[in-house]
Structures are given as structure tokens and as C-alpha cells.
Amino acid sequence: MSAPRPFERTALGRAVNSLEETVIAFLLGAMTLVTFVNVVLRYGFNTSLIWGLEVVLILFAWLVLFGIAYGFKITSHLGVDAITNMLPPGPKRVMAIITALLCLVYVALLAKGAWDYWAPFAGLQQTTGRWFPTGITEGVRSRAFYTTDQVPMPAFLSFIEPWTLNRGFPEAEWEHYEKLPRVLPYAMLPFAAALMLLRVCQALYRILRGTQDSMIVSHEAEDAVEEAAAKMKDA
Structure with a gap:
């Protein structure tokens, strides 16, 4: 893992980093807890949380998606750098910039696709444009009434109903979610x-400034071996 960035050494940076790690730990812990409780109920009491599996799947998807972004932050994604490591510093930096730009284009396309997929479930409109958003389209059928299969709707989340399920309807015709909406x-x-x-x-930005030399984790195996060797030497 790469060394901490200057921002991460500030109080705000440490707070943000701690928050992200706490969210990741919470998602992982919640998955483990729900699975454990379901196993105990199933084998100990011949019952189960009917919504348990669906909640675990949702939390796992959140963990993966949130973890990808966190991996970019701490430079923990794996990659092959055998060729770039043979280049002199100048061309190696150019390759790192090209790599970052390609990642930027890919993530921009991913962001457009993510919005266009999610928007109808929120009663919103998708974007126009085949590759990059050029505006907001019209006439997309709302999918705000779509719900999960088993997860019950918590009462404290009912405040979203006027913005999704009941958007555009008079209050006398409002309906309520029985299950957690997919939005x-x-x-x-x-x-x-x-x-x-x-x-x-x-x-x-860090690559352009020269404070980061790659988009991927650098020599993870070698660092692990050196760390293990140092521990054995101290012991």
C-alpha cells in the first residue's frame, strides 16, 4: 500500500479516511451479522429472516462498489507494471498519465450508465447521448413503484414516498411502499x-504533480516480503 497522501495527514483527511473505513467495516460487519443470525435461526429454531439473503446481497454490492472507489484512493488496485517499470522516468510518467486518462473516460461512461439505470427508479429522467450525457431525456417511464422482493419498508424512510412513488399525484391519491423500494x-x-x-x-492530479507514479499498487508482493522479513528479524 502506498504512503499516505498529504491530504490524508490533515485532520480533515484523517476524518474522511476514518469515515470511509468505518463504512466499509460496517457493511462487512452487517453482512456477517445477518448471515450469522440467519444460520442460528435456521438450525437452532427452524426459522429464518426471510429478507436476510436479499439484505446480504445488497450490502455485498454496496461493499464492492464503495470499495472500488476506496481502492483508487489508496492505490490498492492490482495491475501489471512489468513493461512500464523498464521505461525511464519520463516515458513512465507519460504512461501513467495516459492510464489515468483512460480510467477517467471509463469511469465517466460508468457514471452515465449508473445514473441512467438508477434514475427511473427514483422517478427521474435519464440522460441523452450515446456515450456522454448531452442533456436530459423526456418520457422515460417511472419505475419508482418497483420494490425489493422481501425486505420490509422501514417506517422512518417513508419520507421518500412523495419524491418517488407519489411524484406528480395529488396527496389524496398517494400510496405507500410495503417493501423497500429499489431506488x-x-x-x-x-x-x-x-x-x-x-x-x-x-x-x-497527483500523477501530474509528481506525488504518485502509478494508478496501481506498487510492488505489493515485494513490500509484503520485506515487511515479513523485518518482523522475523525483530523477533
């Missing part, structure tokens, strides 16, 4: 894509 678990798609876009922009 909520799917919201991680545009959020994570936007976060990835931010992290790739930050990585490109």
Missing part, C-alpha cells in the same frame, strides 16, 4: 460511480 439499494450505483470519478481525478 434505495440502487442509489449506490450513481453514488459509487461519482466517488470513483472523484478518486480518479485526484489520482490524475
Whole structure:
């Protein structure tokens, strides 16, 4: 893992980093807890949380998407650098910039696709343009009434109903969600894509400034071997 960036050494940077790590730990812990409780209920009491599997799938998807963005931040994504390491510093830096720009284009396309997929579930419109957004389209059928299969709707989340399920309807005709609407678990798609876009922009900025030399983890295996050797030597 690369050394901490200057921003991460500030109080705000440490707070943001701690928050992200806490979210990742919470998602992983919640998945483990729900699975454990379901196993105990199934084998100990011949029952189960009917919504348990679906919740675990949602949390796992959130963990993966959020973790991808976090991986860009701490330069933990794996890659092959056998060829670039043979280049002199100048061409190697150019290759790193090209790599970052390609990642930027890819994540921008991913962000557009994530918004276009999620928007109808929120009662919003998709973007126009085949590759990059050129505006907001019209006439997309709302999918705000789509719900999850088993997850019950928490009462404290009912405040979203006027903005999604009942958008454009008079209050006398409002309906209520019985199950958790898909707009909520799917919201991680545009959020994570936007976060990835931010992290790739930050990585490109660091490469241009010369404080980062690659988009991938550098010599992870060698670093692990050296760390293990140091521990054995101290012991």
C-alpha cells in the first residue's frame, strides 16, 4: 500500500479516511451479522429472516462498489507494471498519465450508465447521448413503484414516498411502499460511480504533480516480503 497522501495527514483527511473505513467495516460487519443470525435461526429454531439473503446481497454490492472507489484512493488496485517499470522516468510518467486518462473516460461512461439505470427508479429522467450525457431525456417511464422482493419498508424512510412513488399525484391519491423500494439499494450505483470519478481525478492530479507514479499498487508482493522479513528479524 502506498504512503499516505498529504491530504490524508490533515485532520480533515484523517476524518474522511476514518469515515470511509468505518463504512466499509460496517457493511462487512452487517453482512456477517445477518448471515450469522440467519444460520442460528435456521438450525437452532427452524426459522429464518426471510429478507436476510436479499439484505446480504445488497450490502455485498454496496461493499464492492464503495470499495472500488476506496481502492483508487489508496492505490490498492492490482495491475501489471512489468513493461512500464523498464521505461525511464519520463516515458513512465507519460504512461501513467495516459492510464489515468483512460480510467477517467471509463469511469465517466460508468457514471452515465449508473445514473441512467438508477434514475427511473427514483422517478427521474435519464440522460441523452450515446456515450456522454448531452442533456436530459423526456418520457422515460417511472419505475419508482418497483420494490425489493422481501425486505420490509422501514417506517422512518417513508419520507421518500412523495419524491418517488407519489411524484406528480395529488396527496389524496398517494400510496405507500410495503417493501423497500429499489431506488434505495440502487442509489449506490450513481453514488459509487461519482466517488470513483472523484478518486480518479485526484489520482490524475497527483500523477501530474509528481506525488504518485502509478494508478496501481506498487510492488505489493515485494513490500509484503520485506515487511515479513523485518518482523522475523525483530523477533
